Amino acid sequence: MFMNFDSQSKDEVQTLKHQAKTSRGEATRQKLLDAAEEIFGTKGYFNTSVVDITIKAEVAQGTFYIYFPSKINVFQELIKELSHVLRKEISQALVGAGSRREAEALGFATFFSFIKEHRNLYRLVMEVQFVDEELYKWYYRRLAEGYIKGLEAAMASGEFRDLDPEIVAYALMGIAEFLGMRWVLWEKEDVPEKALATAMSLIMEGLIR
Amino acid sequence: MFMNFDSQSKDEVQTLKHQAKTSRGEATRQKLLDAAEEIFGTKGYFNTSVVDITIKAEVAQGTFYIYFPSKINVFQELIKELSHVLRKEISQALVGAGSRREAEALGFATFFSFIKEHRNLYRLVMEVQFVDEELYKWYYRRLAEGYIKGLEAAMASGEFRDLDPEIVAYALMGIAEFLGMRWVLWEKEDVPEKALATAMSLIMEGLIR
Amino acid sequence: MFMNFDSQSKDEVQTLKHQAKTSRGEATRQKLLDAAEEIFGTKGYFNTSVVDITIKAEVAQGTFYIYFPSKINVFQELIKELSHVLRKEISQALVGAGSRREAEALGFATFFSFIKEHRNLYRLVMEVQFVDEELYKWYYRRLAEGYIKGLEAAMASGEFRDLDPEIVAYALMGIAEFLGMRWVLWEKEDVPEKALATAMSLIMEGLIR
């Protein structure tokens, strides 16, 4: 299902406020983004103050507002980037998939390693709904799109049964998120092979014709 | 899997601060809880202020602290109650289930109608992790327990294949939450029959021996 | 011209935020208003901070916002009250005027003694245009109304020549303000008899038929 994942869709993250004009500026901007990612991810959006971010980034408070018009703006930017990178990584991972089954497994595995890598930031996704509801829906719809395309193709080719691809997509995202939450976010370890295998066998029976 | 859901487990909600002694007091306390449920659910924990709650409840600011020691405390209480009621409703729904399949479907359906009923409050669950991480894990572990018991029984009886019940439990919860999010919370309507059927057919193939 | 000054017009100053419910609250509110009058009047709107006001009023910062929704709001309230009191004082002063000439002189004198009394606050009027342009025009239009009515009556009765009353009203207000500025605000003393007499003789020749 991950196969036709949109790799080339253009949801470029826009820098609304400031495209740093010097390399020094660009470095500062990046420091702020990194700091924001870490602290937002650790404490959540509402428990994070702009001061926290600037302290972590080792710049003055005012500097923050040179690069971002508001606290919510960095947050949105991070979520958009998260969405972008996640989908890119998945679509790249699927390139080399030989069989369907392999593709499915690769998709799950990539997702798990992604949230392991971006553990902190990933927790934020669930908080987005309280910060910016539209962005929240956007995130999941975007993610679902990739699944849906892959599912449609598999159904068209006859490999998968005919089921409503959107419903299946949300079910699959749910499985991925919950296994990721339970083993990656809580246990801070890789999702065990067994979990992956179990999930695969669970779904495949239902999908493969 | 919902079958042996613990209906009698004792996670009694404790009122740390105040067990209202008069009926007038009890009424006030309930007004505050109702107001909190509505506003927390609508705006989220961090966007809600204690004043909001007292205004909605039509009492003075100070009254809040007669019944609850802090803002976070009401929140925790609501989540605990949510957890309690949800699990109770599910276990009750499963009582009359004849076959396994029916039990599964009933479990899903009950969950969906529950979050439809408590739409606002339910969104909160995702915010819990940023308010009280332990409570967050407690919530899902508790919910998972019910699933696990049911699954173990079904596996023991030979109806379900032998799979790790915890893994399957989290997968099932993920499916339920995501379909609920997509069709109940976003669409504000019942999860369509089709979604339920799709989910069932998807899973059952993988589960039933 | 001051004669028919509207004494009964109802431009009651509304307390938008808070009608203090206890006498203690009312006292605090008044302390804040007094402090605001003094400090705004001394340093101007923009040079005054809310902290300045609360320090002067000997209350905590937050207390300010119990009684006023914002800094600009107290300011507006003060200006409205200023307008109200000024016009009331003038109209009351004119009650006992026997002749026209006396009425004119009384009007000027009352105005001068008013701005002497409210020296600080009065300077604010000129700053209003940068804070709330509409309020600024409202203030002068309201003041002009009183003049206009008196002038119209005097013209109708034949005592004054027929001139455009609005033009004359603004001319008279200009004279009053500038003499007040020069001798009351700058010199911090009464406008000398001489100035009053000079102004009167200057105008009367032009007005009296």
Add this chain to the structure above:
Amino acid sequence: MFMNFDSQSKDEVQTLKHQAKTSRGEATRQKLLDAAEEIFGTKGYFNTSVVDITIKAEVAQGTFYIYFPSKINVFQELIKELSHVLRKEISQALVGAGSRREAEALGFATFFSFIKEHRNLYRLVMEVQFVDEELYKWYYRRLAEGYIKGLEAAMASGEFRDLDPEIVAYALMGIAEFLGMRWVLWEKEDVPEKALATAMSLIMEGLIR
């Protein structure tokens, strides 16, 4: 009274910080002054930020401080220039005046056309008192001086009655400002002929012997 208006008085505007040495520098300086005039005039001193000015002038923030030591300094410079130009225009206008009456009318008319031309900037005068009280008094005293000289001459020659020239000067300035405010600043049009005529007839009766 406008007649002997000091055209040659030396209140040269000093650039404390920087007398631009190159023509390029001079151009930049002028761009900043123009931008400051426009923005100060539109939004007032306190609502204007240095950044606003530099953006309007299309230069970098730092550039501002090459030419002006501080925000307040440009403001003062603009007010001084305003004072200078206003008085120069009036005195030039009076050169060709044949009779007294004509001179008076010309003075008023010039003032009105001046504030129409410099509408935005002129509003600033009223804000000066909160920015730099001394400058404020200086402005009006300087303006009054011109009036006073003219009045004294007219009184000496016997055309005008003997009245305190300073008092009359402030009265005249008051009339001019208020008619200007009401019809030029608020209505954004010329002071109507009628207003001018009314003002003239009002005053002349009182002045002419």
Add this chain to the structure above:
DNA sequence: AATGAATGAGAGTTCATTCAT
């Protein structure tokens, strides 16, 4: 001469909580 990044003090405002009645 000019740029634009950086600073940090201070602004207005909110709000969980406590206190006095």
Add this chain to the structure above:
DNA sequence: TATGAATGAACTCTCATTCAT
């Protein structure tokens, strides 16, 4: 039991000014 006034720390954001290039 209930009220509503009071607190003060913390928050987001602005801005005059300085610095490095």
